[in-house]
Amino acid sequence: MAVVATNSNPKIASRRVSIWDSPWLNSKFVTGGVIIVLVLLFGLLGPLFWNTDLAFTASSPVNLPPVWDTGGDPAHPLGTESNGRDMLAQLVVAIPSSLKVGLVAASIGMAVGILLGSIAGYVGGWPDHIIRTITDSVITIPSLMVLIAITAYVKMTDTTAMALVLALFAWPGPTRLIRSQVLTLRERGFVRMALLSNVPALEIMLTEMVPNMLPWLAASLTGGISGAILGATGLEALGLGPTRVPSLGTIINNALRSSALVRGMVWWWLPPIIVLIVIFTAFFLMTIGLDEIANPRLRGYGNGK
Amino acid sequence: MGGLTRGYFIQRLLMFFLTIWIGVSLTFAIPRLSGSDPTTAMLLTMMNARGYVENADKIIAAYKESFGLNDPIGIQYIRYLWNVIHFDYGFSFAKFPAAAWSLVTPALPWTLGLLTVASVLSFIFGVTVGSLMGWRKTPRWLNNILPVSLTFTSIPYFMFGILLISIVAFKLHWLPATGGYSRDVNPGWNAPFIKDVLAHAIMPLISIVITSMGGWALGMRGLMIGVNNEDYFLLAQAKGLSPARVFFRYGIRNAILPALTAFALGIGSLIGGSILVEYIFAYPGTGYTLYRAIQEQDYTVIQTITNLIIIITATGVLILDLLYPLIDPRITYKKSVAS
Numbered sequence: 138m139a140v141v142a143t144n145s146n147p148k149i150a151s152r153r154v155s156i157w158d159s160p161w162l163n164s165k166f167v168t169g170g171v172i173i174v175l176v177l178l179f180g181l182l183g184p185l186f187w188n189t190d191l192a193f194t195a196s197s198p199v200n201l202p203p204v205w206d207t208g209g210d211p212a213h214p215l216g217t218e219s220n221g222r223d224m225l226a227q228l229v230v231a232i233p234s235s236l237k238v239g240l241v242a243a244s245i246g247m248a249v250g251i252l253l254g255s256i257a258g259y260v261g262g263w264p265d266h267i268i269r270t271i272t273d274s275v276i277t278i279p280s281l282m283v284l285i286a287i288t289a290y291v292k293m294t295d296t297t298a299m300a301l302v303l304a305l306f307a308w309p310g311p312t313r314l315i316r317s318q319v320l321t322l323r324e325r326g327f328v329r330m331a332l333l334s335n336v337p338a339l340e341i342m343l344t345e346m347v348p349n350m351l352p353w354l355a356a357s358l359t360g361g362i363s364g365a366i367l368g369a370t371g372l373e374a375l376g377l378g379p380t381r382v383p384s385l386g387t388i389i390n391n392a393l394r395s396s397a398l399v400r401g402m403v404w405w406w407l408p409p410i411i412v413l414i415v416i417f418t419a420f421f422l423m424t425i426g427l428d429e430i431a432n433p434r435l436r437g438y439g440n441g442k
Numbered sequence: 443m444g445g446l447t448r449g450y451f452i453q454r455l456l457m458f459f460l461t462i463w464i465g466v467s468l469t470f471a472i473p474r475l476s477g478s479d480p481t482t483a484m485l486l487t488m489m490n491a492r493g494y495v496e497n498a499d500k501i502i503a504a505y506k507e508s509f510g511l512n513d514p515i516g517i518q519y520i521r522y523l524w525n526v527i528h529f530d531y532g533f534s535f536a537k538f539p540a541a542a543w544s545l546v547t548p549a550l551p552w553t554l555g556l557l558t559v560a561s562v563l564s565f566i567f568g569v570t571v572g573s574l575m576g577w578r579k580t581p582r583w584l585n586n587i588l589p590v591s592l593t594f595t596s597i598p599y600f601m602f603g604i605l606l607i608s609i610v611a612f613k614l615h616w617l618p619a620t621g622g623y624s625r626d627v628n629p630g631w632n633a634p635f636i637k638d639v640l641a642h643a644i645m646p647l648i649s650i651v652i653t654s655m656g657g658w659a660l661g662m663r664g665l666m667i668g669v670n671n672e673d674y675f676l677l678a679q680a681k682g683l684s685p686a687r688v689f690f691r692y693g694i695r696n697a698i699l700p701a702l703t704a705f706a707l708g709i710g711s712l713i714g715g716s717i718l719v720e721y722i723f724a725y726p727g728t729g730y731t732l733y734r735a736i737q738e739q740d741y742t743v744i745q746t747i748t749n750l751i752i753i754i755t756a757t758g759v760l761i762l763d764l765l766y767p768l769i770d771p772r773i774t775y776k777k778s779v780a781s
Contacts, residue, residue, distance in 0.1 A: 274461040276707050277759045279751050281714025283468050286748040289736050290473035305468065367598055371718050374600065375733060389604075393722070398608055398619075406608075410601045421596035425660065435664050 160433075166426025169359075172419035176232060176412070183229030191223035192230045192383045203404045216404040218388075219395045224408055227383045232412060234296050235385045236362075238369045241300035242307045243361030247354070249304075250311025255342050257312070258319025269316070272309045280306035281371055288377040295379055299372070303365045310364075311357045318350045352431035356424050363420035370413060385409040450767060458760040465752040466526050469745065470519060531746040542742040546731060546750060552622055553720065553727035554754075556643060560650040561712055565705055567591075567651065568658025572701075573694050575659065576666025579685055595656025600718035603649035607722065610645060618642050620724035646723045650716055661704050665697040672696070699770045706762040710755050717751075 183189075191197055191213075202209050203216040203224075215224035257268040284302060293299050322328055322345075331341045347354070372378055373386020374393070392398075392406035429435045506512050513521075525531060531542040574580045575588050594602060611619035618624065622642055627635045669675055669692075678692045720729030728747050735743035 270457060270460065271464070273707075274457050274464055277461050277710050277755060278465040278468075279710040279713045279755045281711070281717060282748050282751045283465055285717070285732065285736070286469040286744055287472045289739070289744050290741065302472075305472075363596070368714075370598065371600070371714070374718060375721060375736060377736065389601075393604075398604070398612065401612070403608070406604060410604060413601065414597050417596040417598070428664075432664070434667055 160430045163426040163430050165422045166430065169419040169422030169424075169426060172415060173423070176416055176419070177236060180229060180232030180236065183232075187226055187229055189226050189230050191226035193222065195221040196226075197221050197223045200402070206404075215408060218391065218397070218402070218405045220391065222383070224404060227388055228385075228408055228412060231383045231385045231388060231409070234382055235366055235369065235413075236416070238296050238300045238303065238384075239362040239366035241297065242303035242365035242369075243358055245301070245304035246307025246361050246365075247311050247358055249308035250315055250357070251354075253308070254312045254315025255319050255346075258316040259323065259338065259342065265316075268312065272312045272316075275306070276309040276313070278306070281368060284368060284372060285375065285377065288372055293372075293377065293379045294381065296382060296384070299369055299379055300365070303368050306368070307361055307365055310361065311354075314353060314357050315350065318353055319346060322346050322349060352427050356427035356431060359420050359423040359427065363417050363424070366413075366416065366420075385413050447767075451764070454760060454763045457763075458756050461756040461759070462526075462753055463523075465756075466523070466749055467519075469748050470522050474515065526749050531749070532742050534740055534743050542740075542746040545735075545743055546728060546746050549726060549728045549731045550750075552725060553716070553729065556646060556650075556720070556725065556727060557713060557716055559643075560647050560654075560716065561705075561709065563647070564651040564655045564712075565658055568655035569662050569694070569698060569701060571655065572659035572662025573666045573689070573697065576663040576670065576697075577689060577693060578670050579689070592656040592659060594653050595660070597653050598718070599650050599653050599715040600722045602653050603646065603719050603722040606645050606649055617645055622726040642723075642725070646716075646719050646725050649719055649722075650712070654712060654715070657708070658701065658705070662697065662701050665700055666693060669693055669697045702762065702766060702769065706759045706766075709758050709762075713751055713755055 197213055197217045198210070199217060199219055199221045201213050201217040204211050204214045206216075209216065213223050213225070215228070217223050253268050253272070257265040257272075284306070287302055287305075288299075291298075291302075293302070319342075328341060328345050331345050336345075369378070369384070370386035370389070373384050374389045376387075376390045376394070378384050378387045378390070380387070386409075388409040389406060392402070392409075395405075397405040425435075529543065534540045534542045534545055571588055571591055574584060580588075607619050610616050618641060623629065623635065623638045624642075627638045629635055675688070675692050675696075678688045683692075717729035717732060719725070720727045721733040724730055728751065732744060732747045734740075735747070
């Protein structure tokens with residue numbers, strides 16, 4: 138990522154003390170990123186070490202506590218639940234699918250946001266007025282509510298359908314952000330210069346504006362991913378998720394429906410919650426780290442990077 | 443200049459109806475675009491439950507007739523919008539003779555009470571913490587403690603609720619785990635009942651407030667840092683005004699305005715999150731009613747609650763929007779310049 142900063146202004150970069158001085162090495166951003174990579178590796182490399190078939194019903198003995206509890210079985214280190222599913226295998230399968238839902242939904246939202254936001258900010262006039270009014274209206278709709286109503290009718294079969302439905306509400310945030318960024322960038326010298334040189338609008342957008350919006354776009358994407366995962370988890374916890382593939386929210390739903398809380402089966406409901414909290418915290422750290430990269434004033438007094 | 447101008451009022455009113463129209467139309471359009479059919483789906487579950495249903499195709503046809511599903515889609519849509527406007531949502535699928543509306547109304551006060559208290563508390567705490575974090579004169583010890591309150595920000599409300607139930611209710615037995623009130627108290631305006639309701643509301647309230655205040659705090663911190671460098675702020679300090687006066691009258695008073703806009707925009711997601719909190723705590727509000735409707739595949743009740751929540755949210759945003767020019771006189775002026 139440091140490449141971006143050095144490329145855009147080689148003179149200053151060469152005068153820097155070292156490349157480690159890059160604003161992209163914000164500690165919050167890097168910490169969050171490393172955690173996400175680790176979680177992702179767990180999900181991607183897991184199938185190599187653990188049999189994922191154990192994630193399905195009746196593949197294992199029921200109600201086994203984790204291995205460190207009395208009665209635990211080393212064959213199921215994190216225990217099993219009441220439908221005979223191995224907890225470790227469920228987590229291995231569920232983590233990548235949850236991250237995928239978030240990434241797909243947020244990317245679609247981002248793409249729509251870039252399109253609408255740049256039209257609104259760049260063209261102005263009545264297109265801007267229409268896009269802004271609709272965006273502001275959609276942003277205030279309680280999205281989870283509408284998503285519940287939709288998924289209650291339309292049974293979700295796979296994670297892609299889930300991601301598409303979530304993308305319905307993933308675009309207003311990026312649209313607002315990109316519009317306001319384009320509005321300020323349009324008045325900047327280098328963009329005016331390009332305009333006067335008769336550079337096509339699309340090229341100005343891609344070569345002059347997008348590189349300057351990069352930290353904002355990235356912050357919006359990480360925020361969007363965690364927002365989509367949050368929405369997906371909420372739907373799954375209510376029992377509206379894809380039923381065939383285990384997902385983190387579905388595990389929570391199964392646990393709640395089988396009253397795992399009252400029965401003290403901590404190993405059933407706690408692992409998916411811990412994984413989700415780790416994921417959300419990591420994306421949250423990345424988002425505020427990126428905010429600080431984009432807006433140096435937020436770095437505050439003394440607490441620095 | 444300033445105050446509530448007519449143009450601003452009309453614009454906000456337009457947005458109010460647009461929000462409701464888009465939200466309500468999405469819940470109408472998407473299921474129909476996907477080609478799934480609630481009556482067939484319900485018959486299938488009936489068949490699953492009872493093994494065999496006599497004359498299933500006739501029942502489907504009768505249902506379709508009585509719910510008007512045979513009419514052209516345009517007519518259905520117009521009738522649907524008309525029903526939304528005058529709060530007629532038909533009969534409950536699962537508890538047939540009962541109107542969907544009558545199943546939802548008893549839940550409304552619970553949700554509205556919980557949500558209002560939770561969102562106001564979370565905003566007040568968040569703004570206070572955030573302003574202190576962004577203020578240059580905040581004592582160092584305080585500045586080291588405050589970020590701790592942001593630890594829970596990235597935890598979804600309902601997950602925090604699950605953790606609370608398992609620790610506070612099942613391990614420590616301090617508070618009741620679920621429900622709105624105990625069975626042994628008499629609902630009404632008597633002291634034991636009110637005490638009981640409050641005891642049941644504490645945990646849902648805490649799970650929303652603790653996890654949502656961090657968002658406001660972070661935004662407010664950024665705004666306050668901006669105000670710190672403004673000339674009027676420096677002048678107020680140079681005049682030797684008391685730090686408290688500078689903080690409240692010059693700092694918060696100016697920095698809070700964009701935060702209020704963010705508050706209006708955030709109501710929707712707050713309500714969404716609280717649905718899950720109610721479900722976790724089996725709190726007798728709309729969220730829990732919704733969960734039961736999902737279980738029973740009671741589509742009209744789901745639709746009723748969805749439309750109702752959309753309308754309530756839009757109304758809340760509209761009220762905030764209309765109050766806003768009274769707090770910030772610049773806003774109507776700015777709007778007219780921008781458009």
